[in-house]
Amino acid sequence: MEFMQVCGLRRSIRFYKTWQPVEREKIQRILEVVRLATTCPGNLQPWRAIVVDATKLDPKDRDLLLSWDNYQGAHRTAPIWIYWFANVEDGRPQAFQKRVHELMDVGALASCHGWTHEAIDAAIEKGEQAPEGMPQISMLHNMPQEMSLIFARSETVGACAVACLAAVNEGLGTCLHMAANADKVPELKKFLKVPDSWEPVWLQLVGYPAEDPEAGGQRPRYPFEQLFFEGQYGRPFARDENVVQELKREGLIRTPAPKPERFQELRYLAQMFGFPV
Numbered sequence: 001m002e003f004m005q006v007c008g009l010r011r012s013i014r015f016y017k018t019w020q021p022v023e024r025e026k027i028q029r030i031l032e033v034v035r036l037a038t039t040c041p042g043n044l045q046p047w048r049a050i051v052v053d054a055t056k057l058d059p060k061d062r063d064l065l066l067s068w069d070n071y072q073g074a075h076r077t078a079p080i081w082i083y084w085f086a087n088v089e090d091g092r093p094q095a096f097q098k099r100v101h102e103l104m105d106v107g108a109l110a111s112c113h114g115w116t117h118e119a120i121d122a123a124i125e126k127g128e129q130a131p132e133g134m135p136q137i138s139m140l141h142n143m144p145q146e147m148s149l150i151f152a153r154s155e156t157v158g159a160c161a162v163a164c165l166a167a168v169n170e171g172l173g174t175c176l177h178m179a180a181n182a183d184k185v186p187e188l189k190k191f192l193k194v195p196d197s198w199e200p201v202w203l204q205l206v207g208y209p210a211e212d213p214e215a216g217g218q219r220p221r222y223p224f225e226q227l228f229f230e231g232q233y234g235r236p237f238a239r240d241e242n243v244v245q246e247l248k249r250e251g252l253i254r255t256p257a258p259k260p261e262r263f264q265e266l267r268y269l270a271q272m273f274g275f276p277v
């Protein structure tokens with residue numbers, strides 16, 4: 001699919017075809033995209049995922065996982081549940097050191113910008129000032145574990161965003177959810193047998209949409225001028241109407257919600273799935 005179409009068609013899908021399985025290769029393709037397209041500081045790659053085929057779960061286990069997400073309606077109909085985790089070990093200074101050495105060794109970080117193995121080691125191990133041209137990575141020296149978790153989590157959010165677009169590119173619907181209430185996190189980790197250093201970030205639901213892929217239109221967004229500025233706050237980034245028209249033609253900017261037939265669609269969906277109307 002064209003990139004702008006993918007971006008324009010991504011919606012949080014909350015009704016899935018329970019009767020249509022998702023091809024295994026499509027899930028692999030999503031994961032392959034996340035692996036290669038997601039960026040993060042120092043190439044840390046803290047994201048991890050456990051793919052759960054909900055259609056193959058023992059009913060008791062299925063109920064348990066659903067209960068930890070408060071039995072949300074979308075969760076109940078999605079056939080594939082991808083649990084995204086952040087590995088705090090990948091956010092530690094030593095991991096950063098190793099990954100940045102690797103980036104130098106493959107020619108991604110250039111010595112002409114001041115990068116050397118010695119400067120990386122001195123900044124991270126001893127807190128020495130980085131030479132001009134390098135980022136101030138001495139901040140990583142003695143960085144507390146909680147900070148590593150913040151890094152790992154926030155970078156995994158980026159991976160989830162990429163995964164959502166990748167799912168749409170496969171013709172699938174997707175939605176992010178909280179994996180489990182905070183008090184159930186230890187149980188979730190035990191259930192999925194993940195290492196201690198992994199912390200749940202988001203749960204990604206995947207399946208074929210039972211609702212129209214437009215899902216009633218594009219969801220409300222703040223005005224462009226309220227979000228983006230030029231040079232300084234208070235000077236909105238000037239929005240060129242020609243670009244807006246072009247993006248409409250390319251499929252990014254589409255009909256805003258609610259489309260006229262949306263509430264009727266929701267009533268039919270509720271009846272079909274046996275949700276209260």
Ligand SMILES: Cc1cc2nc3c(=O)[nH]c(=O)nc-3n(C[C@H](O)[C@H](O)[C@H](O)COP(=O)(O)O)c2cc1C
Nearest residue numbers: 010011012013014072074175176177178202218219
């Ligand atoms: C990290 C994250 C968590 C979310 N959690 C939920 C959720 O638990 N339940 C839900 O129905 N929607 C959830 N959403 C969907 C948002 O409510 C949705 O993105 C927002 O309404 C904008 O709509 P759109 O994604 O269709 O553009 C979540 C979205 C994100 C990005």
